[in-house]
Amino acid sequence: MTINRNDKCPCGSGKKYKKCCLKKENVIQLETVKLERFLQQKHHLVEKLRFFLEKNISINEFYRKEAEFNKRSARRTTAIGFGFFQFWFYFFHRFDNGLRGIEWFYKENQHKLATDEKILAENWVNLKPRIVQAIDRKGDDIFFEDVLTKETFAVPNVKENIPYFSPWYGTIGLLEQMGDRFYFNGVRAFEGPEAVYRIAEKVKKLMNESGSSSEHVLFNYFPEMLADLLGNDDIRETKIIHYYTLKYDIQNEQVLIDFLYNQKEVEFDKWDANEKRVSWVKDWKVFHDSEINGAVHFAEVEGAISVENNHMEIHCYKAEAKEKIKKKMEEINMAVTFLKEDVKETTVPFHIEIQNLLLNMEEDVPRYAAIYAQNSCNLDVNVKILKFGDYTIGQLIAMNRKEDVDIWLKQMEYHLYQTVYKEFGEVEVTADFNTIRKQLGLSLSPFVSGQAERKSSLQSTIPQNARPIRLKNEDIPYFEDLGFTPDTIDNFYAVDMVTFFKEKTKGKSSNTVRKYGSSLFDLRYLLEMKSFDDWGQCDKRFWTKVLTKDLFNLYEFVSKTQLKEFISTIKAFTKWLDKKYNTTIAQHVSEVIEKNEEKMFELVGY
Known part of the structure; x- marks a missing residue:
């Protein structure tokens, strides 16, 4: 079917098609045509510029200049390629006549150029090099700020102009205007906020030393700035991490299984005839986010245990975890025999932390939320930051180092966005950096989904993946006293209640046994009315209703x-x-009791 110009627009606006979507389509097509024409003009003019310089510069001089650029830019990899040399050669380098390539070309050829080409060439002569950083994203535009002059530029987010997007990234480049928007001229390399800050500080230092403008410094030191932009201090600084392996022979696998089964730190990943794996974990946490339906439960894996052909291996990244598990295995030395300990060393960038996590995600939670949950461990005012000499970000704020914290958070947001994008592409919800920014009194990130309304939290919780209880014969009377049946004995609260009951009543009077038994019996009954899976779901609302x-x-x-x-x-x-x-x-219980105690005793019968 075709839509006539005078028909009602199918978008439902009530307007005629020619006054609505047709007009918008024409505008989009017109903008596309303008951009294509603009890019073609630029390409033709660059070709004329290249031909002019090739004609006026000897091949030996050309290679000498390339060698100079390579040395000054520390060009060791393809990261700084031939395109950057050409860009510098055309727009930054001053020849013996005192003119830059584009200035020399314009001076000699302006009378030969067509009107459009002459205007474009004149614009190129007047372009200023800038250090710019992305500070916002609205619609089809990314807004860049000159970090030295604080001028802002709306830059269309089209592949021909910007190959990819990341929060807070930036570059050294030339921006030329077309209409009310700006386009990058020539090649450019986008890097994270720490690199942008690094070269901006270097420019400021050179400005102070020479008394020159930022424009002059960037023209004269472009190769050095480019090398610093693409350099990475964190990669040059390294550290050694260790990977420990404990090896055992198994004399009695059933004893080993029973032992592992009864350890609350152990989670069974898989245990069948073909594969036997468990994780020794600690610190279960639950991550909630206002933009994500559902929660992520996770714990740190201290040791990965595998069993095969009567041999057991335990793999750990931390020496203290390795020693703890090794000592624990001594409790069953009749079932397993220690053979040897191996250790491997690996060199990694200084900022890298190896962390193995066990994840338990609710059904509707997107997979990328697991990365956000793991990252939330670092967004705590009390977490020590290796980069800052083990100061916490809370301490840095107290020391009036807000700028350091702000740049660190931007770098984290930049890296995390790239990590998620590489694995999942463009996602609906970005990571939350605004909760911590609000807490620290810093300006919010415009790149965070939900903006100022965004909230996320990380809380300690109880272990997940609860296993069926293996009853000891001597414990059966305690379960029966508290009202548990074969159908309810596997409920998450059963063992906790019985263990607590045994501890509180051992060797005590019958009156004490009655007190704890009666009260726990009632609590057990009330919990059976709920469909809870763990203690974390017993919130203030639950305890208020109970009491x-x-x-x-x-x-x-x-x-x-x-x-x-x-x-x-x-x-x-x-x-x-x-x-x-x-x-x-x-x-939670104390707060509920304090708030409702008077009401509770008013309900007591007389």
């Missing part, structure tokens, strides 16, 4: 003594959970 409503609905009459015993047991139990899992459940 102000649910308990009173269980009984026709609740005495003051019964209420006091229940409150006391809940307080003790949640403190015990916090100590075991490094959570903050007890704090």
